[in-house]
Amino acid sequence: MNRIVTRVVKFAALLSLLGLISLSAHAGTYEGYTLFNQSCFLCHGTDGKGNGPLAKKLDVAPADLTNGNGSAAESTDQRLFGLIQGTVRHGAGTSAMPQWGLAMPGNQIKSLVSYIRFLQRSKHSLPGDPEIGKSIYEDNCAACHGRSGKGDGPLAEVLGLKPKDHTDSGEMNKHPNSQFIQVVSHGTPGKSMMPGWKDVLSQEEIEGVVSYMRLLSNY
Template sequence: MKISSFISLFFFLSIHIFPTYAQSQDDGARLYSHHCTLCHGNKGMGDGYIPMKLKGYPQTNLFDEQNAIDKESIIDVISRGFPNEDIIKFMPPWEQELTKEEISDLATFVLFLRSDTEAALRTLSKYTDKLDKTVRDGKIIFETRCALCHGKLGQGDGRMARIIKTPPPANLTRSILNPVQMRLIIKLGGQEVGRSPKMPPWGDFMTDNEVDAVVDFIDTLKD
């Protein structure tokens, strides 16, 4: 009888509790993709568009646990903003725009991201990969990630061109790579596709739709 009761309890928990927690993680990922990527980045590493563009912007890496370690403190930060006068003006309070359940789901996802990063990023990619990315987005990403080497207009004259000489950064306005080849070199890096090892891989930092947006922007530099 006791074994039977234990089995019944196990199935009850499996059906009613575990899926609920998984749903909270999934809902948190969806909310994160819509509300948080601009600052925290599409993988939580603090490399969103805003901090990459603004000098002196506070670090927004969610893997830094020193300020919000447990779920309660994460909920507090999401709800009321960051408890630091230098940062609070950048971290908006969400308690007026999100429900308590949504904030709780976001906190659950942050903990999920820290404890099982690969699984959390797979869940998040279901939503971030669907976000529409335009040529304008591609321009912003290019300016924050690519212009340092390739220059603002893609002519291979970025600041790092004074250091990288063999070979120098590519002049993208003269590139003969087709879009498929361009996507591969951005995602995998130069060395993996038989080109310059100085070209780093960006696949771990950019979603597929962001890579596509960058490729579309580079295409405008050739016109």
């Protein structure tokens, strides 16, 4: 580990111990990802296209939630929320789509809406496992990038850093995974304060942390 990285990591660990890193993270899209892969993939598929392992066994096919012409893609957030909650009827109303409002509080349904927007609108898929990335991000990156990814971590202020706002999906969509993996592995050149992590993190961890970053965005 080079010296700056060691120091940053120690400082970040100290700050999180002291509770100085904000706990009010916007974890919406990430939470939606987790819920989707627990409760929805069986019918809608992990990519949301409607071809999960149970799909062929149903009389009414599960909707493709990503299709640009599909009703999910055209629905307002409010309608999408209602469709999931079960307060807005879809199709004939005779399908196997459960009324999730019976099992999930509103904030979980909101996070599902956010993740469905990610499936519809992100130009880049997840290169790795965001669950691996989450704790790495919180331990190693949040000190500068902020818990929520806005670039407002406690170190950013004292060092005068201006990392990009990773919650801005328009900004995130401009950059392919390969570019982020490159920056995280090797850092940015010269005096810029973004350290390289290739001697600290495995390739799998780097791909995981880039995936987690993509789920910090609001879509």
